[in-house]
Amino acid sequence: MTPGGPAAADLTGEIRLLLAEITRDRAALEAPLGTALLRDGIGLDSLGGTVLLTEIKRRYGVDIADEDLNLDSLASIGTLASYVRARLTFGGPPGGSAARASAAPRSPR
Amino acid sequence: MIKCVIWDLDNTLLDGVYLESGDQPPPVSALGAVLHDLAGRGILHAIASRNPPDAGAYAEQATGHAFAAVVCGWGTKSAAIEAITAELGLTADEVAFVDDDALERAEVAFRLPDVLTLAPQDVPEAAASPSLGAPASTGEARRRGDLYLQRRARLEEARAFGGSREDFLRHCGTRVTIAHAVAADLPRLHELSERTRQFNSTGTPVPEAEFAALLRSADHEVMAVRLADRFGDDGLVGACVIATNPDGWQVRQLMMSCRALGRGVIDALLAWLCRAARAAGSDEIEVTCVISQRNVPLRIALTSAGFRAGDEPEADGASRTALYRRPAGDTLPELPDWVTVPA
Numbered sequence: 001m002t003p004g005g006p007a008a009a010d011l012t013g014e015i016r017l018l019l020a021e022i023t024r025d026r027a028a029l030e031a032p033l034g035t036a037l038l039r040d041g042i043g044l045d046s047l048g049g050t051v052l053l054t055e056i057k058r059r060y061g062v063d064i065a066d067e068d069l070n071l072d073s074l075a076s077i078g079t080l081a082s083y084v085r086a087r088l089t090f091g092g093p094p095g096g097s098a099a100r101a102s103a104a105p106r107s108p109r
Numbered sequence: 110m111i112k113c114v115i116w117d118l119d120n121t122l123l124d125g126v127y128l129e130s131g132d133q134p135p136p137v138s139a140l141g142a143v144l145h146d147l148a149g150r151g152i153l154h155a156i157a158s159r160n161p162p163d164a165g166a167y168a169e170q171a172t173g174h175a176f177a178a179v180v181c182g183w184g185t186k187s188a189a190i191e192a193i194t195a196e197l198g199l200t201a202d203e204v205a206f207v208d209d210d211a212l213e214r215a216e217v218a219f220r221l222p223d224v225l226t227l228a229p230q231d232v233p234e235a236a237a238s239p240s241l242g243a244p245a246s247t248g249e250a251r252r253r254g255d256l257y258l259q260r261r262a263r264l265e266e267a268r269a270f271g272g273s274r275e276d277f278l279r280h281c282g283t284r285v286t287i288a289h290a291v292a293a294d295l296p297r298l299h300e301l302s303e304r305t306r307q308f309n310s311t312g313t314p315v316p317e318a319e320f321a322a323l324l325r326s327a328d329h330e331v332m333a334v335r336l337a338d339r340f341g342d343d344g345l346v347g348a349c350v351i352a353t354n355p356d357g358w359q360v361r362q363l364m365m366s367c368r369a370l371g372r373g374v375i376d377a378l379l380a381w382l383c384r385a386a387r388a389a390g391s392d393e394i395e396v397t398c399v400i401s402q403r404n405v406p407l408r409i410a411l412t413s414a415g416f417r418a419g420d421e422p423e424a425d426g427a428s429r430t431a432l433y434r435r436p437a438g439d440t441l442p443e444l445p446d447w448v449t450v451p452a
């Protein structure tokens with residue numbers, strides 16, 4: 001992964017691949033961008049959703065669980081890709097794995 | 110609280126190196142008693158080893174102990190631990206890792222700082238510490254090891270199963286029962302409030318006496334959720350406390366054991382809540398939920414069931430609390446046919 005923000009298509013592709021890995025179903029690779037992630041769409045349950053958020057945080061340093069109370073970014077493949085892209089472009093950590101790892105989440109723990 | 114101890118094999122659980130020994134190395138005898146003692150307290154055991162897969166089977170045969178998860182391969186120990194915690198539905202701070210190699214312990218401590226790392230010689234002392242779990246007080250807690258073995262069998266079958274998750278739950282003969290809690294459930298209700306994190310709306314332990322008072326209260330309902338399938342009976346895995354205000358039901362406590370994760374239980378409970386609230390004439394249902402990194406699975410389940418959080422969570426000292434609301438009048442989530450609700 002290139003630090004500092006991958007090309008839009010790459011990021012969406014990476015997220016599709018991640019979804020396909022979590023659901024063990026290739027459907028996520030080609031489903032329309034508007035396909036819902038939870039329930040009837042891609043079919044993520046709370047376990048799959050948690051794995052997804054953990055992996056997004058690990059790969060991109062974007063802590064969706066902490067920032068997005070209603071998890072609106074999980075509405076569809078497209079909203080998730082847009083959210084991560086916006087955070088990497090405008091509000092994300094400067095890039096590089098070390099910088100990502102040290103991006104302090106606004107955690108109440 | 111530690112719920113699982115993950116063991117290295119070579120020169121840790123085994124007295125020698127598996128691949129280098131002509132005769133396969135025997136288990137370290139001093140650790141056999143520790144394995145047994147911890148298992149009796151409801152603590153799981155797992156294996157993370159740089160060895161071929163047959164090393165796990167050998168360790169099970171040599172120690173006479175069945176492990177809840179076994180990862181043998183050539184990746185890093187931190188990756189093996191992540192695979193095990195994902196498989197068992199645990200978080201990093203709920204596991205301890207034992208390895209004789211200081212470099213392996215350092216790798217894990219660096220990548221997964223929440224994991225308790227121990228050298229083998231530290232284990233007997235650590236095992237005596239209360240952080241490794243008090244003696245199990247309920248049947249469910251004492252049977253944790255068995256229940257996780259059933260979980261392992263279920264996961265292996267799920268990997269080979271081709272259909273959807275719903276099809277798999279049906280294939281397993283999943284049975285979820287949602288019924289009014291009774292006095293006999295009190296110890297387990299308290300235990301759930303103390304031990305659950307990922308599906309716990311408050312994160313605060315509730316004493317048995319408080320649950321007992323809620324059982325007697327005319328303004329509250331305490332519902333107990335049980336789970337079983339053809340692999341085994343998980344017993345009481347979840348519960349919720351509802352203030353049955355006529356204007357709107359308020360869920361004060363919602364909790365579920367992580368071993369019910371991925372088995373449709375939380376979705377079933379939320380669907381039941383919405384339907385029961387409507388049947389009672391309530392317009393709205395509200396869940397008070399502390400926002401933490403630990404209970405993300407619960408928040409995903411709430412969002413998935415159509416709940417929405419208020420804009421700004423209320424901050425109370427170190428914790429943030431949000432109200433998740435949902436009208437009880439619109440299209441309600443379906444209650445799967447494997448859910449039973451006794452009258």
